[in-house]
Amino acid sequence: MIITSDDILGKVALDSEGGVLGTVVKLHIDKKQKQMTGITVDQGFLKPDLFIGMNYIRTFGIDAILLNDVPLDTLKGKKVLTTHGSLIGSVKNVLSKGNNITKLVITSGRETLEVKASFIKEAGQSIVLRKNWHKK
Amino acid sequence: MKLSTDIKKPRRILSTKVNDIEHMDFFSRYIGKKVFSQSGEKVGVVKDLIFEKGVHKGFLLTKNLFIDKEYFNKEFDEAMMLQIEPVTSIIGKLVFDVDGKKIGKVKDIERTNHGNDYKALLVKKTIFSKPKIIEKKNVDVTKKNVLLKVSVDQVIKKQ
Numbered sequence: 631m632i633i634t635s636d637d638i639l640g641k642v643a644l645d646s647e648g649g650v651l652g653t654v655v656k657l658h659i660d661k662k663q664k665q666m667t668g669i670t671v672d673q674g675f676l677k678p679d680l681f682i683g684m685n686y687i688r689t690f691g692i693d694a695i696l697l698n699d700v701p702l703d704t705l706k707g708k709k710v711l712t713t714h715g716s717l718i719g720s721v722k723n724v725l726s727k728g729n730n731i732t733k734l735v736i737t738s739g740r741e742t743l744e745v746k747a748s749f750i751k752e753a754g755q756s757i758v759l760r761k762n763w764h765k766k
Numbered sequence: 767m768k769l770s771t772d773i774k775k776p777r778r779i780l781s782t783k784v785n786d787i788e789h790m791d792f793f794s795r796y797i798g799k800k801v802f803s804q805s806g807e808k809v810g811v812v813k814d815l816i817f818e819k820g821v822h823k824g825f826l827l828t829k830n831l832f833i834d835k836e837y838f839n840k841e842f843d844e845a846m847m848l849q850i851e852p853v854t855s856i857i858g859k860l861v862f863d864v865d866g867k868k869i870g871k872v873k874d875i876e877r878t879n880h881g882n883d884y885k886a887l888l889v890k891k892t893i894f895s896k897p898k899i900i901e902k903k904n905v906d907v908t909k910k911n912v913l914l915k916v917s918v919d920q921v922i923k924k925q
Binding site: 641645648649680690694695696711712713715717731752753756757 | 804865
């Protein structure tokens with residue numbers, strides 16, 4: 631089935647948890663291979679554009695582009711809480727190997743903390759850390 | 767009986783059973799506390815505590831939501847954390863089918879009891895459109911929004 635740029639541009643991009651990433655604003659095409667390599671998503675005001683490679687795209691849907699994963703970049707800026715509801719800070723950066731998180735870099739007031747991925751209990755609307763997250 | 771004139775302990779106690787209340791829980795400690803789901807989604811703010819015959823049963827949050835105390839983590843600091851993803855949080859989420867077609871928004875959930883489970887979702891595209899009933903078995907994900915396992919044509923049961 632053939633689709634055109636009209637079927638992709640302007641559509642909403644959703645991650646595998648149904649999270650709205652933004653609007654597709656660009657298509658990327660390899661000039662030599664003459665193949666599409668990915669899309670750029672406008673994440674909104676004050677957020678950087680997000681490039682998504684073709685291997686992360688599950689479906690070019692009727693109303694939305696569905697991804698097969700949650701881009702790690704979307705964790706940036708999320709609040710970080712403990713299981714007791716204490717606010718530790720917010721995610722400044724995500725360190726990863728491939729698409730697997732290795733560490734979170736968290737800003738907490740004036741401090742910067744690094745927390746190993748094994749201490750992440752939940753990563754949803756916020757990040758929830760396990761009880762012993764502060765232990766090395 | 768010793769009269770208490772110590773200004774460091776202004777609180778006076780009248781009880782034959784209680785000597786000290788500092789280690790006890792205060793109602794005011796809960797009121798106004800934010801409540802987050804297990805995944806860190808804000809569910810609401812505590813407005814009241816609910817008792818039945820003197821026994822604490824749960825919490826009344828904003829949006830008129832009552833949550834049984836069994837669903838809460840016992841210990842909390844700045845906010846209260848749930849041990850669950852409340853099924854009521856699905857209301858208001860967008861619904862897309864497996865083909866990326868937008869079906870609408872979850873307007874309500876069909877439940878068999880008051881537990882944390884649902885039978886079906888009631889979805890509407892616009893306020894004027896007829897609601898569509900989508901059974902739980904056809905739902906894949908309900909985390910940030912709702913993604914279905916199948917296309918909308920296969921599952922619609924018109925009300």
